[in-house]
Amino acid sequence: MAKRPSPPTDGAPPRAPRKAGRPTSAKPPRPRAARVEAAPEPAPAPEVETPAANAFAFPGADQRQMLETLSMNLAKAAMTAQSAIAEAALSQADRPAALSPDPFNVGPAMNSVMTSLASRPDKLFAAQADLFNRYMDLWASTTRRAGGDETPASPSKDKRFKDPAWSENPMFDVMRQSYLVTSDWMNGLVSSVEDVDPLTKRRAEFFTKLLTDAFSPSNFLASNPVALKALAESNGESLVRGMQNFAADMERGAGKLKISQADYGKFVVGENVATAPGQVVWRDELFELIQFDAATDKQRVVPLLIFPPWINKFYILDLQPGNSMIRWLSSQGFTVFVCSWVNPDVDKAGFGFDDYLEKGVYRAVEKALEQSQSKHINTVGYCIGGTLMGAALAHMAAKKDDRVTANTFFAAQHDFAEAGDLLLFTDEHWLNEVEQQMDAAGGVLPGAAMAETFNALRANDLIWSFFVSNYLMGKSPPAFDLLFWNADQTRMPRKLHMDYLRSMYGQNKLARGEFTIGGVKVDLSQVTIPLYFQASREDHIAPMNSVYRSARAFSNADVTLTLAGSGHIAGVVNPPSAKKYQHWTNPALPATLGEWQVKAVEHPGSWWEHWADWLHGKSGDWIPARDPKTGPLKPIEPAPGSYVKVKS
Numbered sequence: 001m002a003k004r005p006s007p008p009t010d011g012a013p014p015r016a017p018r019k020a021g022r023p024t025s026a027k028p029p030r031p032r033a034a035r036v037e038a039a040p041e042p043a044p045a046p047e048v049e050t051p052a053a054n055a056f057a058f059p060g061a062d063q064r065q066m067l068e069t070l071s072m073n074l075a076k077a078a079m080t081a082q083s084a085i086a087e088a089a090l091s092q093a094d095r096p097a098a099l100s101p102d103p104f105n106v107g108p109a110m111n112s113v114m115t116s117l118a119s120r121p122d123k124l125f126a127a128q129a130d131l132f133n134r135y136m137d138l139w140a141s142t143t144r145r146a147g148g149d150e151t152p153a154s155p156s157k158d159k160r161f162k163d164p165a166w167s168e169n170p171m172f173d174v175m176r177q178s179y180l181v182t183s184d185w186m187n188g189l190v191s192s193v194e195d196v197d198p199l200t201k202r203r204a205e206f207f208t209k210l211l212t213d214a215f216s217p218s219n220f221l222a223s224n225p226v227a228l229k230a231l232a233e234s235n236g237e238s239l240v241r242g243m244q245n246f247a248a249d250m251e252r253g254a255g256k257l258k259i260s261q262a263d264y265g266k267f268v269v270g271e272n273v274a275t276a277p278g279q280v281v282w283r284d285e286l287f288e289l290i291q292f293d294a295a296t297d298k299q300r301v302v303p304l305l306i307f308p309p310w311i312n313k314f315y316i317l318d319l320q321p322g323n324s325m326i327r328w329l330s331s332q333g334f335t336v337f338v339c340s341w342v343n344p345d346v347d348k349a350g351f352g353f354d355d356y357l358e359k360g361v362y363r364a365v366e367k368a369l370e371q372s373q374s375k376h377i378n379t380v381g382y383c384i385g386g387t388l389m390g391a392a393l394a395h396m397a398a399k400k401d402d403r404v405t406a407n408t409f410f411a412a413q414h415d416f417a418e419a420g421d422l423l424l425f426t427d428e429h430w431l432n433e434v435e436q437q438m439d440a441a442g443g444v445l446p447g448a449a450m451a452e453t454f455n456a457l458r459a460n461d462l463i464w465s466f467f468v469s470n471y472l473m474g475k476s477p478p479a480f481d482l483l484f485w486n487a488d489q490t491r492m493p494r495k496l497h498m499d500y501l502r503s504m505y506g507q508n509k510l511a512r513g514e515f516t517i518g519g520v521k522v523d524l525s526q527v528t529i530p531l532y533f534q535a536s537r538e539d540h541i542a543p544m545n546s547v548y549r550s551a552r553a554f555s556n557a558d559v560t561l562t563l564a565g566s567g568h569i570a571g572v573v574n575p576p577s578a579k580k581y582q583h584w585t586n587p588a589l590p591a592t593l594g595e596w597q598v599k600a601v602e603h604p605g606s607w608w609e610h611w612a613d614w615l616h617g618k619s620g621d622w623i624p625a626r627d628p629k630t631g632p633l634k635p636i637e638p639a640p641g642s643y644v645k646v647k648s
Contacts (some may be wrong), residue, residue, distance in 0.1 A: 010183075034242065044322060048084055050447065057062065057262050058601055062173060066235055068234045069159070069206060069235040069236065069370060069640075070236045070345050071236075072236075073235060073236025073237055073239065073240050074236050075534065076236075076240050076243075077240045077242070077243040078241040078243075079241045080243040080244055080246070080247050080311050081242065081246060081247070083247065084243070084246055084247035084250045084251070085250075085631060087250070087251070087255070088250050088255040088256070088383075089255075090636055091254060091255035093298070099621060101214065101555050103438075104546060105203070105427060105429040106204070106207045106501075107432060108200070108201045109203040109204040109207070110204050110301065111208070111573050112196050112197070112200050112201075112204070112209075112492065113190055113193050113196055113200075113201065113204045114530065116193045116194075116195050117189070117193060121312045122156060123186040123192070123580060127185070127189050127192070131181070131182075131185045134181045134185065135178075135181065138174070138178060141175075141177075142170070142174050142293075145170060145173075146170065149169050152167050152168055152170075152173065152477075153173060153177075153409045154167065154169045155167050155365045156176070158180075158637040159460070159461075159465070160216055160218040160460065160464070160465075160468075161176050161218065162225045162617060163225070163302075165225035165226055166226075168226060169225055172217075172225045174557065175217050176217060179215070179216060179217050181217075181486065182212075183212035183213075183216075185208055186208060186212055187205065187208055187212060190205050190208045190494050191205055199423065199424070199427070201289065201428075202421075202423075202424060203424045205423050207234065207397065210456065210459055213459050213460055213601065214459075214463060214464070216460075216464065218464070218468060219464055219467060219468060219472075220472075221239070221472050224468065224472060226473070227468065227472040227473055230473050230474065232474055234474075236476035237474070238473055239337050239472075239474060239498055240474065241474030241475075241476075241642045242470065242472055242473065242474035243471070243473040244464060245260070245470045245471055245476075245477075246470070246471050247472065249470070253448075257607075259463065259466045259467060259470065260466070260487075261462070261466055261477060261480075261483040261486060261487055262478060262480045262483035262484040262486075262487060263477050263478060263479045263480075264477075264483075264484060264487065265477060266479040266484070267479075267484040269313075269488075269640060269644055270640050272320075272483055273315055273318070273319050273320065273484065273485070274314075274315035274318050274319075274324045274639070274640040274644060275318070275320075275321065275640075276292050276293075276321075276330070276639060276640075277292065277293040277325050277337075277638070277639060277640035278290050278291055278292035278293050278341075278638070279291055279293075279628035279629060279635035279636070279637070279638060279639060280635065280636040280637050280638070280639065280641040280642075281367070281371050281628060281634070281635060281636065282367040282371075282632060282633055282636075283287070283579075283636055283641075283642075283643075284353070284359070284363070285340065285342065285348075285359070286342055286348075286351070286356070286359045286360050286363075287339045287340055287341050287342060287360060287363075287364060287643070287645075288339075288340040288342075288370060288476075288636075288641040288642070288643045288644075289337060289339060289340075289364055289367050289633075290314075290337065290338045290340055290625075290639045290640065290641055291335070291336070291368075291371060291372075291626075291628040291631070292327075292330055292336045292337075292338070292628070292639060293330065293627075293628060294335070294625035294626060294627065295330040296330070296331065296332075296333045297624070297625055297626060298333060298622040298623065298624060298625055299333050299334060299335045299337070299622070299623060299624075299625045300333055300334055300616065300619035300620055300621070300622065300623075301324065301374060301619070301620035301621050301622070301623045302374060302377060302378055302379070302618070302619040302620045303335035303337060303368055303369075303372040303374055303377050303378070303403065303626075304334045304335065304336050304337065304378050304379070304380065304615070304619070305335070305338075305339065305364060305365065305368045305377050305378070305379050305380070305386040305549050306326075306336070306337065306338045306380040306382070307339050307341070307360075307361065307364070307379065307380065307381050307382065307386075307388065307389050308338070308340075308341070308383075308385050308495075309382055309383040309384040309385045309491055310341040310344075310356070310384065310388075310492070311341065311383075311384055311450055311490060312383075312485075312489075312490065313343075313485065313488055313490060313644050314338050314339075314340050314341075314640075315339075315343060315485060315640060315644060315646060316423070316482075316485050316493050316569065316573060317338070317573065318383075318640070319481040319482065319485060319573070320481055322575065322577065322578075323573055323575050323577070324575075325396060325417070325572075326338065328574045328575055328576075328608065329612075331411040332612050332616075333616075333622070334615070334619065335372055335625075335626050337364075337368045337371075337372075339364045340640065340641050340643050340644050341360075341490075341643065342646075343445060343447075343491060343643060343646040343647075343648060344490075344491050344492065344493050344644045345444065345491065346441075346442035346443050346444055348444070348493045349438075349442065349443025349444055349493050349494045349495065350443070350493070350494075350495050351463055351495060352393070352492040352493070352495040352496050352499055352518075353388070353496060353499055353500075353517045354518055355413055355496075355519055356482060356496060356548070357388070357391070357395065360388075360517060361388065361389065361392040362392075365377055365379070365403055365404065365409065367633065369403065370442060370632055370633060371631040371632060371633045372626060372631070373631075373632070375400075375403070376403055376405045376415075376584075376620075377403060377404055377405070377617060378404070378405060378406045378407065378615065378618055379404050379406075379407045379408070380407070380408045380409075380410065381407065381408070381409050381410070381412050382409075382410040382411065382412065382572070383410065383541070383542060383568075384412075385410070385413050385502070386409040386412020386413070386604070387411070387412055387413060387414060387500075387504060387510070389407060389409070389412070390409070390412065390414045390510065390524060390527075390550070390554075391414075391510060391515060391517050391522055392517075393407060393524075393527045393529070394522035394523055394524050394526055395517055395518050395522050397523075397526040397527050397528065398520045398522060398523070398526060399453065399520070404529065405529060405530075405618060406529055406530045406531070406532070406615070406618035406619075407530075407532070407548075407614070408531070408532040408533075408534070408611065409531065409532070409533050409547075409551075410534050410572045411534065411535065411541070411542040411547065411549065411568055411571070411572060412533075412542065412550065413504075413540055413542050413546050414488075414506065414510050414511055414550040414553050414554075415511035415525060415546065415549040415550045415552075415553045416504050416505050416508045416511065416546065417508055417546075417549060418543060418549060419505055419542075419543070419544045420457075420540060420541065420543040420546060421457050421541075421545045422457070422541065423505055425453055426505035426506050427506075428506075431498065431501055431502065431506070432496075432554055434449075434498070434501070435494070435498060437449065438494040438497070438498075439494070441638050443493070443494045444491040444492060444493060444494060445491060445492040445494070445497050445648065446491060447489025447490050447491050447648030448489060448648070450489065451487070451489050451527070451643065452485070454541065457538060457540050457541070480541055480628075481572075482569060482573075484587075486569075488647075489648045490648055491648050494557055495555070499608050503515055506567065510524065511524065511549075511553050513525075513548070513585045524553045524555075525553075525554070525555045526540050526548075526553050526555065526556070527557050528556050528557055528558075528559070529557060529558075530557065530558045530559075530614075530618055531554055531557045531558065531559045531560070532559075532561075532562070532611060532614055532615075533547060533548075533550070533551040533559060533560070533561040533562070533569075534547075534560065534562050534564060534572065534607060534611070535548060535551075535562070535563050535564070535571075536563070536564045536565070536566055536567050536568060536570075536571025536572065537548035537563055537564065537565055537566070537567055537571070538565075538567040539567050539568045540568065541568045542568060542595060545593050548561065548592075548593040548596065551589060552591075559589055560587070560614055561586070561589060561596070562583055562584070562585055562610060562611065563578065563583060563584040563585075563597070563600065563606045564581065564582075564583045564606075564607050565580075565581030565582045565583065566581050574583065574606045574607070575606060575607075575608065576605055576606040576608055576609055578605075579604070579605050579606075580606070581601050581603065581605070582602055582603060582604050582605065582608070583602075583605075583606070583607035584597065584600035584601065584602050584603070585600060585601055585603065585610060586599050586600040586601065
């Protein structure tokens with residue numbers, strides 16, 4: 001008969017009852033802890049297995065809730081994206097197919113490059129060996145790091161990989177370095193081709209870089225550690241927001257992806273951008289003439305008239321009070337007029353350079369002189385507005401018209417021999433595509449078309465950075481006035497735009513003295529008034545070499561050239577109060593930009609004050625300040641007027 005279990009001894013925990021089916025063979029008893037005469041030590045708490053200790057343990061309630069939330073958010077994000085894509089497909093269904101599967105004529109360029117490489121097997125073999133060696137170096141470095149013999153790489157200077165996660169995590173570090181090795185090798189291979197037409201090779205280089213930029217691991221959720229971290233920390237909510245941003249951009253683009261670069265709801269033209277006080281004193285079918293209020297008791301007798309590019313709106317020069325060039329010029333004692341171009345619709349399809357000369361430049365000069373009651377005026381031409389102004393000055397010189405006594409060019413080109421990557425978009429194949437696109441739109445180039453071209457010139461900054469931030473990270477676009485302006489696009493008349501692309505970029509007629517405007521074949525060397533050229537060192541639209549060549553094209557003018565830091569916009573719009581960047585000056589104008597730079601003097605900060613000193617010397621005596629409301633031309637409405645508010 002089995003023995004009845006004896007009651008537990010004081011201080012010892014009771015034994016657990018034996019389970020049914022367990023073996024009944026005797027086991028040696030566990031040694032008991034020695035008794036302590038003082039207060040007994042508490043028994044150790046039983047060990048509890050955690051998920052970290054046991055990977056196969058079932059998750060707790062909190063973890064289950066997190067997994068459910070993550071799953072629901074991933075499903076919601078997928079459904080949002082699928083719905084947006086489906087709606088886009090439906091909205092595009094009735095539209096005609098693309099005019100060409102290769103609108104930029106990349107195929108022939110790449111074929112030429114590949115043919116050249118194939119004809120040099122030794123070079124191709126050397127390139128393959130170079131790629132193999134690079135990967136072997138990467139593998140060796142990775143192996144040493146895995147063994148603890150090599151410290152992690154420092155964060156990359158490349159903006160795409162600046163987050164420490166790219167270098168601290170070995171897997172993502174290898175992914176990053178492998179991509180950089182491959183993309184650098186591909187771009188270098190195309191650039192090494194020698195027996196191909198330079199423009200053809202340049203087109204192949206440009207689109208190879210576009211391709212390698214697109215395949216960066218930073219552009220994909222699964223290979224971007226920063227986006228994955230945001231996904232995990234938000235339980236998938238970041239991706240839901242990203243796909244909602246994606247759907248909104250698809251809807252805004254009417255079925256085409258139109259990536260938001262700024263929070264467009266934060267800015268209203270005339271309320272918190274373009275707020276410099278003034279009056280519209282003239283309006284016709286092509287432009288509004290705005291005279292801005294004086295900010296000083298006295299002003300220079302010679303007024304200043306600014307011609308911005310017609311492919312953008314003028315308020316890049318009047319974004320916020322702190323960075324408004326218009327306000328700053330007024331504070332320096334200048335009477336400031338601006339030509340605010342109309343946002344042309346199909347009724348302007350036949351307008352060309354002659355119209356923008358006669359109905360634009362000449363009429364604006366006439367009305368600004370009438371309003372200011374001055375016999376002479378100084379002018380400014382910005383970007384393509386500067387191209388037009390250069391042709392107009394040559395036309396004035398031919399006609400002995402001396403009303404303009406000095407002119408300034410901001411980032412303006414007249415000699416297009418080194419006009420940068422935009423030259424790639426001006427071969428006849430692409431121009432025919434643009435022409436058909438404008439015909440389909442009724443005779444104007446839609447505003448988004450030119451914006452897409454400009455964005456492609458800086459794809460990492462203006463496309464992929466927003467793709468990652470808006471869609472993969474789920475962030476809201478920034479409230480940035482400059483990017484708001486950049487997205488506020490204008491249309492362009494068919495005749496004007498095609499003449500500009502063919503005559504300037506395609507054939508460089510203006511620099512060669514072969515361009516006809518206003519019935520006159522104009523010659524830049526006939527311009528003899530003082531000219532001030534501003535170029536920007538990192539300008540990708542009007543490269544500094546191109547601007548320098550343009551300055552030298554005015555061979556009989558007294559030319560002052562200043563090179564600013566930064567790019568096409570920030571190089572121009574850089575108020576002295578910002579204390580940013582730098583500028584270089586050199587009174588000489590030698591044969592090449594390189595020679596000019598050797599003897600140029602660097603100055604900290606903005607170039608505006610250097611320009612203002614030059615402008616004061618060309619603007620006559622001081623007179624009592626002019627009031628836009630009391631001039632001969634009656635005010636029509638307050639600045640910034642109506643034309644600038646027309647959306648494309």
